[in-house]
Amino acid sequence: xxxxxxxxxxxxxxxxxxxxxxxxxxxxxxxxxxxxxxxxxxxxxxxxxxxxxxxxxxxxxxxxxxxxxxxxxxxxxxxxxxxxxxxxxxxxxxxxxxxxxxxxxxxxxxxxxxxxxxxxxxxxxxxxxxxxxxxxxxxxxxxxxxxxxxxxxxxxxxxxxxxxxxxxxxxxxxxxxxxxxxxxxxxxxxxxxxxxxxxxxxxxxxxxxxxxxxxxxxxxxxxxxxxxxxxxxxxxxxxxxxxxxxxxxxxxxxxxxxxxxxxxxxxxxxxxxxxxxxxxxxxxxx
Amino acid sequence: xxxxxxxxxxxxxxxxxxxxxxxxxxxxxxxxxxxxxxxxxxxxxxxxxxxxxxxxxxxxxxxxxxxxxxxxxxxxxxxxxxxxxxxxxxxxxxxxxxxxxxxxxxxxxxxxxxxxxxxxxxxxxxxxxxxxxxxxxxxxxxxxxxxxxxxxxxxxxxxxxxxxxxxxxxxxxxxxxxxxxxxxxxxxxxxxxxxxxxxxxxxxxxxxxxxxxxxxxxxxxxxxxxxxxxxxxxxxxxxxxxxxxxxxxxxxxx
Ligand SMILES: Nc1ncnc2c1ncn2[C@@H]1O[C@H](COP(=O)(O)OP(=O)(O)OP(=O)(O)O)[C@@H](O)[C@H]1O
Ligand SMILES: [Mg+2]
Numbered sequence: 001x002x003x004x005x006x007x008x009x010x011x012x013x014x015x016x017x018x019x020x021x022x023x024x025x026x027x028x029x030x031x032x033x034x035x036x037x038x039x040x041x042x043x044x045x046x047x048x049x050x051x052x053x054x055x056x057x058x059x060x061x062x063x064x065x066x067x068x069x070x071x072x073x074x075x076x077x078x079x080x081x082x083x084x085x086x087x088x089x090x091x092x093x094x095x096x097x098x099x100x101x102x103x104x105x106x107x108x109x110x111x112x113x114x115x116x117x118x119x120x121x122x123x124x125x126x127x128x129x130x131x132x133x134x135x136x137x138x139x140x141x142x143x144x145x146x147x148x149x150x151x152x153x154x155x156x157x158x159x160x161x162x163x164x165x166x167x168x169x170x171x172x173x174x175x176x177x178x179x180x181x182x183x184x185x186x187x188x189x190x191x192x193x194x195x196x197x198x199x200x201x202x203x204x205x206x207x208x209x210x211x212x213x214x215x216x217x218x219x220x221x222x223x224x225x226x227x228x229x230x231x232x233x234x235x236x237x238x239x240x241x242x243x244x245x246x247x248x249x250x251x252x253x254x255x256x257x258x259x260x261x262x263x264x265x266x267x268x269x270x271x272x273x274x275x276x277x278x279x280x281x282x283x284x285x286x
Numbered sequence: 287x288x289x290x291x292x293x294x295x296x297x298x299x300x301x302x303x304x305x306x307x308x309x310x311x312x313x314x315x316x317x318x319x320x321x322x323x324x325x326x327x328x329x330x331x332x333x334x335x336x337x338x339x340x341x342x343x344x345x346x347x348x349x350x351x352x353x354x355x356x357x358x359x360x361x362x363x364x365x366x367x368x369x370x371x372x373x374x375x376x377x378x379x380x381x382x383x384x385x386x387x388x389x390x391x392x393x394x395x396x397x398x399x400x401x402x403x404x405x406x407x408x409x410x411x412x413x414x415x416x417x418x419x420x421x422x423x424x425x426x427x428x429x430x431x432x433x434x435x436x437x438x439x440x441x442x443x444x445x446x447x448x449x450x451x452x453x454x455x456x457x458x459x460x461x462x463x464x465x466x467x468x469x470x471x472x473x474x475x476x477x478x479x480x481x482x483x484x485x486x487x488x489x490x491x492x493x494x495x496x497x498x499x500x501x502x503x504x505x506x507x508x509x510x511x512x513x514x515x516x517x518x519x520x521x522x523x524x525x526x527x528x529x530x531x532x533x534x535x536x537x538x539x540x
Contacts, residue, residue, distance in 0.1 A: 079440050101444045111459035111536050121445035152536040
């Protein structure tokens with residue numbers, strides 16, 4: 001098992017000016033590439049990704065399936081090493097940055113109760129029982145699972161499990177929050193509520209968020225910037241500024257005339273990539 | 287729920303009762319040779335005699351203690367090595383040929399060797415049970431660790447788990463269902479091996495009772511010994527079920 005490793009260090013993003021005391025981490029990648037060796041030959045998941053996320057920024061990533069979004073998040077989280085290029089995650093005050101990744105799919109520990117799952121990261125950090133219990137209960141209220149605190153994951157629904165995973169990542173109060181399609185498995189109403197909640201948490205804590213989603217809607221509602229990735233091997237094809245004023249509300253953003261316009265441009269771009277990805281798949285492996 | 291429980295219990299004891307019933311009926315109808323197949327209902331007095339005069343309960347206790355002792359002696363290090371083999375590939379590569387080879391050797395064939403090494407006393411009986419189940423537990427445990435979704439490991443690492451914490455909070459609980467599968471098989475093996483061992487080494491124990499009764503043609507006592515052995519296996523499995531339910535609460539209502 002390899003140590004959690006971040007590629008070689010590179011210096012802070014040029015020109016990232018941040019208010020003092022802000023605690024989000026910056027993310028910079030340069031020439032990031034990850035190739036997988038498979039029995040059928042090497043697969044280049046991402047290629048030459050240059051990314052700069054300012055401290056406290058909310059950045060969404062959209063792209064066709066298989067373009068390397070999860071791969072990118074794992075590299076930023078330090079769970080995987082790039083085959084070339086480098087990742088740097090830094091805190092404004094020079095402290096050691098912490099990150100938490102909300103994984104795509106079933107990541108909740110089946111052997112822990114809902115409450116134990118949420119408190120897991122705090123336990124690893126040596127937080128005392130009473131305090132981590134309190135913190136977990138608070139987050140369970142946030143995600144609406146208070147009455148399921150003592151249940152085991154197999155006793156709750158898929159959408160509820162996903163909320164547990166989100167609460168578990170939030171519990172450690174990371175400088176950098178990495179989310180891999182976190183709301184994908186949720187019903188629409190719950191998704192709206194959690195989008196609002198995430199916005200509130202982000203606005204009050206100043207975390208940096210990297211948010212992978214397949215929903216252009218969701219990206220526009222939440223993010224400062226939308227990064228559109230190209231089909232495999234993934235690169236960042238465009239970075240679109242999201243113009244809506246902060247603090248945002250779902251309803252205000254949706255009724256903004258710019259919303260439809262931005263949706264159209266983003267979709268046009270994404271559409272090309274999704275089509276390209278399809279053609280590539282139909283052309284056979286690689 | 288209560289109803290379901292009652293039906294479960296009835297079905298559980300139905301099969302053995304059915305067999306005993308058929309046996310009884312055939313014996314009474316004179317279809318079985320009464321010397322070799324006495325009716326089960328006539329075994330009652332044999333049981334009483336064995337308990338009173340031959341300390342049957344003592345034999346049961348001795349065999350059970352041998353099984354449990356040997357079981358612990360083999361299972362505890364077995365789980366430890368299995369976890370290590372699952373977690374660390376050099377450990378796995380190093381031990382795998384050994385485990386695969388020894389796993390296939392009929393363990394009772396190793397008994398002479400064990401007696402040479404540990405004498406004919408109690409210790410050699412515990413050791414032979416331990417050896418017989420060790421690799422079974424090792425291989426099941428290792429398989430359990432390898433089958434854990436690597437995502438769980440990544441979650442733990444991402445939240446800052448050390449190697450030791452990874453071991454305690456992911457590998458061990460994640461492998462627990464497979465570990466219990468191994469222990470269940472091991473328990474059966476332990477019973478088989480201890481009865482076989484007691485055949486071959488005179489003294490006490492339920493296996494010796496069966497063998498001795500056979501040699502002196504006390505067929506009823508031999509049959510009682512066989513039935514008691516079956517009951518012991520059943521009881522031990524039930525005990526393991528209870529332990530498993532406590533140890534793996536997340537498996538609960540499936
Ligand atoms: N461990 C691995 N071994 C081999 N190939 C891999 C591995 N992980 C990812 N890949 C390949 O890298 C590419 C990108 O995968 P990734 O999971 O990052 O895509 P994604 O953008 O997250 O897709 P989705 O939107 O479907 O989640 C895919 O072609 C995938 O097959
Ligand atoms: Mg993905």
